[in-house]
Amino acid sequence: MGRKLKDSVFILGVGCTRFGNLLETPELKGLSLHEMAAQAAQEAMADAKVDPQEIDAVFVGNVTYPTSLLPATYSQIADWLGIQLKAGVHFDAACSTTNVGITMAAMGIASGVYDKVLVVGLESTLSQPKTLSPYERTTIPTEEMWLWTDHCVGQSYSVPQGYDIFPTYNAFNAMGYCRKYGLSLDELEHGLFEVCRTRRLHGSMNPKAIRQETLEQEAKRMGFDDPWKFWTSRFNPHVAWPSRLNSVVTPADGASAIVVGRREGAASSQPVELQGFGISVMDLPWYDEDPTVMPIDQESFKKAYEMADIKAKDIDYLHTHDCSHIMGICVAELSGYLPQGQGLKYAEEGRLRFDGDRPMSTHGGRHAFGHAWAASAGSDTYEAVKQIRGQADARQIKPFPKTAVIHTHGYAMISTVLVLNGGN
Amino acid sequence: MAESIIKQYYDALGQGKLLGKKCKKCGAYTFPPTTACKKCGSSEQEWVELSGKGKLLFLSHGMAPPPNPRFAEIAPYAYGHICLDEGVFVQAIITGVSIDPDTLKSYYERVPVDVVPDIQEIKGLNVLAFKVA
Numbered sequence: 221m222g223r224k225l226k227d228s229v230f231i232l233g234v235g236c237t238r239f240g241n242l243l244e245t246p247e248l249k250g251l252s253l254h255e256m257a258a259q260a261a262q263e264a265m266a267d268a269k270v271d272p273q274e275i276d277a278v279f280v281g282n283v284t285y286p287t288s289l290l291p292a293t294y295s296q297i298a299d300w301l302g303i304q305l306k307a308g309v310h311f312d313a314a315c316s317t318t319n320v321g322i323t324m325a326a327m328g329i330a331s332g333v334y335d336k337v338l339v340v341g342l343e344s345t346l347s348q349p350k351t352l353s354p355y356e357r358t359t360i361p362t363e364e365m366w367l368w369t370d371h372c373v374g375q376s377y378s379v380p381q382g383y384d385i386f387p388t389y390n391a392f393n394a395m396g397y398c399r400k401y402g403l404s405l406d407e408l409e410h411g412l413f414e415v416c417r418t419r420r421l422h423g424s425m426n427p428k429a430i431r432q433e434t435l436e437q438e439a440k441r442m443g444f445d446d447p448w449k450f451w452t453s454r455f456n457p458h459v460a461w462p463s464r465l466n467s468v469v470t471p472a473d474g475a476s477a478i479v480v481g482r483r484e485g486a487a488s489s490q491p492v493e494l495q496g497f498g499i500s501v502m503d504l505p506w507y508d509e510d511p512t513v514m515p516i517d518q519e520s521f522k523k524a525y526e527m528a529d530i531k532a533k534d535i536d537y538l539h540t541h542d543c544s545h546i547m548g549i550c551v552a553e554l555s556g557y558l559p560q561g562q563g564l565k566y567a568e569e570g571r572l573r574f575d576g577d578r579p580m581s582t583h584g585g586r587h588a589f590g591h592a593w594a595a596s597a598g599s600d601t602y603e604a605v606k607q608i609r610g611q612a613d614a615r616q617i618k619p620f621p622k623t624a625v626i627h628t629h630g631y632a633m634i635s636t637v638l639v640l641n642g643g644n
Numbered sequence: 645m646a647e648s649i650i651k652q653y654y655d656a657l658g659q660g661k662l663l664g665k666k667c668k669k670c671g672a673y674t675f676p677p678t679t680a681c682k683k684c685g686s687s688e689q690e691w692v693e694l695s696g697k698g699k700l701l702f703l704s705h706g707m708a709p710p711p712n713p714r715f716a717e718i719a720p721y722a723y724g725h726i727c728l729d730e731g732v733f734v735q736a737i738i739t740g741v742s743i744d745p746d747t748l749k750s751y752y753e754r755v756p757v758d759v760v761p762d763i764q765e766i767k768g769l770n771v772l773a774f775k776v777a
Binding site: 361363366367369370376377378379380381382383384386387388390391392395396405458459460461462463504505507508509511 | 650676702710712723725733735737749752771772773
């Protein structure tokens with residue numbers, strides 16, 4: 221019997237900005253981080269039908285300090301939301317931030333300390349304040365963004381000695397997957413092409429995704445009638461052989477927010493229960509001889525399933541952290557949602573699509589929806605809640621999922637699994 | 645003044661040695677060294693020199709320009725997943741290997757292959773790298 225919350229806890233409301241670029245994307249262009257965070261938080265509070273003054277605590281997460289200059293989000297974001305004099309904290313669990321915030325909120329509520337907690341995640345990965353300006357921003361080079369992001373990774377030994385995310389979290393895992401299941405490199409390439417096609421399809425159906433162009437449309441724009449030829453062209457280079465650019469994360473700016481509380485007295489018409497969760501952390505290396513299996517994921521899924529009292533067969537919708545498409549597949553197989561060694565085949569057969577029998581990452585995932593570090597886990601929860609409620613518009617899973625599982629890898633590395641349950 | 649474990653590790657690399665810790669309680673290796681056993685959590689550990697010999701299990705490459713400016717002059721570089729003879733897994737730069745797809749594919753088909761340390765001094769820091777034996 222796993223550990224349990226001492227009281228039931230619900231997600232009462234969710235909010236999420238479009239993921240994009242604060243310097244370019246129409247819905248975000250010109251906003252400060254305060255305003256971007258407020259956009260998500262106010263959507264979540266409106267969704268929950270909660271007045272700002274009803275919030276007992278504000279947990280705000282942000283990862284890359286150089287792009288935000290906001291180590292004290294608790295007071296500043298609370299100020300911009302009209303939630304003064306309540307409890308608050310700034311916290312960081314990298315790409316698991318918002319969902320770890322939900323678990324902290326749940327524990328505060330189940331223990332009786334709080335009734336309603338607002339969790340916010342905000343991030344810019346593409347720009348930083350321009351010469352300390354309060355509203356002007358300037359773009360940052362990709363390698364600088366990774367340098368700051370890699371502050372989350374082993375600073376004693378790994379980063380100083382040449383650590384790089386792309387071989388460690390893409391290439392080795394892809395090769396390990398092939399070796400483990402007897403796939404050829406060509407089969408791997410075709411499978412990853414199909415995973416990308418699926419995620420880009422979902423992104424094209426989501427007005428909040430950073431990439432709303434299908435892979436086929438991008439190929440056409442680049443002069444290729446055949447998307448496969450585009451896939452294998454120099455326009456889709458290896459970031460770490462055999463992994464290509466279109467199999468990995470698309471960095472973005474964005475914010476997400478969640479109101480967590482009790483069902484009793486909630487005005488929200490469609491609360492979704494946080495049925496269980498599991499968290500596990502580990503520093504590099506994240507695996508031994510088999511790079512398709514991280515012990516932290518085995519632990520986090522075990523804890524979450526036990527707390528929620530579910531088995532893999534109960535899951536109707538799954539999101540796994542897919543900064544790396546192959547790792548997303550590996551984790552989906554580890555979770556039991558997909559059979560071992562079949563994930564890429566399922567992608568080729570269209571079974572991972574919103575209208576397939578094993579739907580995954582219907583918002584588009586880290587590649588198509590985009591990845592705004594501290595805000596991303598909240599965007600996954602946002603999508604899961606919308607799917608459970610039947611509010612996912614064109615990409616709605618039918619019948620509406622009742623049990624959704626969300627997995628995130630917070631750099632580096634905090635494996636976080638939430639089990640959500642709702643619907644009729 | 646206390647001497648940092650981290651500094652002792654990097655200083656030892658300068659002398660060609662891979663320093664780790666061995667747990668007095670469970671016998672597990674912790675490499676690189678920290679203040680507690682990676683396996684059982686005991687703080688009762690002793691310094692130990694590792695052989696440095698191991699097997700390269702996977703080989704790929706990193707990005708260029710690299711996130712860490714220390715490696716700007718050698719990026720993009722080959723990077724490998726290695727199991728040392730002591731059963732410890734490490735990831736490190738692999739020297740003397742081209743990163744074109746054909747070469748990497750040939751290693752994918754050949755591994756595991758024996759590797760030995762090829763410690764590099766890069767911009768004032770001793771860095772643990774390996775080369776094919």
